[in-house]
Amino acid sequence: xxxxxxxxTDEDKQEMLQTIGVGSTEALFADVPEKVRFQGxxxxxxxxxxxxxxxxxxxxxxxxxxxxxxxSFLGAGVYDHSIPSIVDHVISRSEFYTAYTPYQPEIxxxxxxxxxxxxxxxxxxxxxxxxxxxxxxxxTALAEAATLSASQTKRKKILVADTxxxxxxxxxxxxxxxxDLEVVEIGQKDGKVNLEALKAELDDQTAGxxxxxxxxxxQIEPLAELQQLLEEQKAMFIVSSNPLALGYLTPPAAFGAxxxxxxxxxxxxxxxxxxxxxxxxxxxxxxxxxVPGRLVGQTTDxxxxxxxxxxxxxxxxxxxxxxxxxxxxSNQALNALASSVAMSALGKQGIRKMAWLNMQKxxxxxxxxxxxxxxxVFAGPxxxxxxxxxxxxxxxxxxxxxxxGFIGGYDLEQTYPDLANHMLVAATExxxxxxxxxxxxxxxxxxx
Numbered sequence: 463x464x465x466x467x468x469x470x471t472d473e474d475k476q477e478m479l480q481t482i483g484v485g486s487t488e489a490l491f492a493d494v495p496e497k498v499r500f501q502g503x504x505x506x507x508x509x510x511x512x513x514x515x516x517x518x519x520x521x522x523x524x525x526x527x528x529x530x531x532x533x534s535f536l537g538a539g540v541y542d543h544s545i546p547s548i549v550d551h552v553i554s555r556s557e558f559y560t561a562y563t564p565y566q567p568e569i570x571x572x573x574x575x576x577x578x579x580x581x582x583x584x585x586x587x588x589x590x591x592x593x594x595x596x597x598x599x600x601x602t603a604l605a606e607a608a609t610l611s612a613s614q615t616k617r618k619k620i621l622v623a624d625t626x627x628x629x630x631x632x633x634x635x636x637x638x639x640x641x642d643l644e645v646v647e648i649g650q651k652d653g654k655v656n657l658e659a660l661k662a663e664l665d666d667q668t669a670g671x672x673x674x675x676x677x678x679x680x681q682i683e684p685l686a687e688l689q690q691l692l693e694e695q696k697a698m699f700i701v702s703s704n705p706l707a708l709g710y711l712t713p714p715a716a717f718g719a720x721x722x723x724x725x726x727x728x729x730x731x732x733x734x735x736x737x738x739x740x741x742x743x744x745x746x747x748x749x750x751x752x753v754p755g756r757l758v759g760q761t762t763d764x765x766x767x768x769x770x771x772x773x774x775x776x777x778x779x780x781x782x783x784x785x786x787x788x789x790x791x792s793n794q795a796l797n798a799l800a801s802s803v804a805m806s807a808l809g810k811q812g813i814r815k816m817a818w819l820n821m822q823k824x825x826x827x828x829x830x831x832x833x834x835x836x837x838x839v840f841a842g843p844x845x846x847x848x849x850x851x852x853x854x855x856x857x858x859x860x861x862x863x864x865x866x867g868f869i870g871g872y873d874l875e876q877t878y879p880d881l882a883n884h885m886l887v888a889a890t891e892x893x894x895x896x897x898x899x900x901x902x903x904x905x906x907x908x909x910x
Contacts, residue, residue: 468509527869529733533897535827537847537888538678538872539600539627539725540733543706544816544892546807549730553800564795574770577795578758580742580802587708587813588722589715590744595756595772596798597741597790600725601630604672604702605637606743606754606788607721611670611698612643614752619644619667623655625677626702628877634672643669653681653840653849661691670698670721675714676707679886680824680847681840685717693718704728705742707845709817721745730804731797740797750774754788819891820846827889827898834906839884847888849874849881852909856885859908866904 475487484490491499510518534542552558557572564570577595584593597603608620620638622631624647631647638645648660655673664671671692673683685701692699700721701714706728708714714722726740727733745753751774759773808816824846828838831850839849852859856873863870871887878884889898 527864529869532864532867532869533893533901534869535871535887535889535893535901536869537680537890538886539629539727540736540739541728541846541888541890542733542892543728543890545730545732546804548807549800549803552803553796558799559796571770573795573799574758574772576799576802578760578770579806580798581758583802583805584705584726584742584744586810587705587713588703588719588742588744589713590719590722591747592750592753592757593742593744594753594793595758596726596793596795597723597743597755598792598794599737599739599741600702600723600727601627601633601741602790603723603725603741603743603754604630604700605633606790607700607723608634608643608645608670608672609637609641609788610721610749610752610754611700612641614749615669615696615698617667617669617697618642619646619665620670620672621646621648621660621663621668621697622672623648623650623660623674623677623683624878625650625653625655625679625681625683626672626674627678630674630702650679653677653679653842654683655688657684657687657691660688664691664695664697666695668695668697670700672700672702674702675711676704676845676847679840679849680844680888682711682843682845685712685714685719689718704845706813706817706820709813710821711817711845720749726798726801729808730800730802738794738797740794740801754790755793816891817845820889823889823891823893823898824848826895827887827893827902830898830902831905834902834909836905836909846890847886850885850887851883852885852905853883854908855883859885859905862908863901863904868901868904 479486529542558576564573581593581595585591597606612618612620620634620643622634622645624631635645646663648663649656654677660671671688673688675683675685677683689699698720699718700723701719703714703722703724705724705726722744724742726742731739743753743755753774756772757774758770761769761771763769805813824844828848832838836850836852839851856875860870860873871885874881874884874886
């Protein structure tokens with residue numbers, strides 16, 4: 463065979479064509495009109511052998527900036543966190559190596575138990591009663607929460623703080639088109655949702671109010687005050703939350719949240735070009751039967767032995783589509799397993815310490831930047847991210863930082879035009895004092 467990575471031989475092709483009774487490959491496309499078929503040769507490089515191809519691809523990959531070649535201060539939803547080495551060992555085992563939740567409990571007890579533990583740990587972090595077996599990512603989970611609030615309250619209006627991740631807001635807007643929901647974005651004041659503007663929009667047609675905790679700017683939203691506002695109109699309280707932050711912060715359930723969602727990328731999932739991730743969805747016992755996706759339940763077999771099964775699967779593949787709680791039919795079993803292993807390896811005290819380190823290192827970063835004349839824009843409590851004014855285009859600053867071995871922060875002008883020249887920077891537990899000091903020195907030199 464000339465190309466091992468293209469295993470189909472001419473003999474294979476002829477055998478298949480003969481089996482199905484077709485004379486040539488072209489005959490398979492006879493129903494496609496000639497005028498819409500591509501004519502000629504594609505403008506592609508000539509194929510090469512496996513060794514030459516591997517060399518070329520390796521050379522291309524080395525041109526990428528990554529977390530091993532550069533020190534990252536970029537967060538904005540995807541973070542450089544420590545991943546216990548045991549995570550890869552477990553998820554690489556053949557009995558776990560699937561991205562899908564298993565249907566056959568008789569041969570999948572290990573996988574189902576791992577997902578059950580994932581659900582349990584999410585409930586412990588959020589303070590909620592029930593969590594599902596995972597979702598595609600945080601934004602998807604948040605959009606599902608919005609539609610659930612509409613179906614539960616029979617209302618059409620969703621209020622979303624614009625301090626919620628911009629990409630999450632885009633997903634919510636996409637989801638809202640189907641059921642014809644009205645999505646109203648509420649502006650920010652001092653880095654948090656504007657409570658006066660929210661109160662003005664809140665009425666008896668509001669199905670749910672969505673905030674992020676910590677929010678996109680890293681600020682801690684006033685959940686207690688929000689809870690008081692929502693109680694008057696009986697709108698559902700939806701909180702998107704970084705689960706690592708919940709290792710230290712008061713859980714949303716303590717503030718009366720109806721639904722808590724988020725992304726577990728912070729536990730055991732690498733940045734890997736922004737995905738795939740693993741969303742979680744947690745809610746109250748009252749809403750248990752309306753949870754999207756899947757739940758793994760604990761039961762006993764006929765001999766009284768502990769076992770695990772999929773349960774409460776009210777999705778469109780089981781019932782009529784218009785009666786389904788959600789059109790989500792899958793989850794992120796492999797990434798949920800990675801997060802389960804990471805959380806188990808860290809333990810309760812480890813997660814709390816990890817969250818504390820994020821908070822302390824972000825505060826050290828803020829202090830050192832201020833010494834260089836680079837001010838943090840918002841003064842409220844924050845987790846591991848802060849907004850700074852770099853007083854020049856962030857894209858230019860980031861280009862200079864790259865030459866010095868640093869991945870800079872997120873350019874807020876991309877999604878918040880009024881925050882031109884403002885950068886969102888993150889400091890996780892992985893950033894050492896020396897790395898922070900070196901980054902601040904470069905920022906100071908660029909700032910002038």
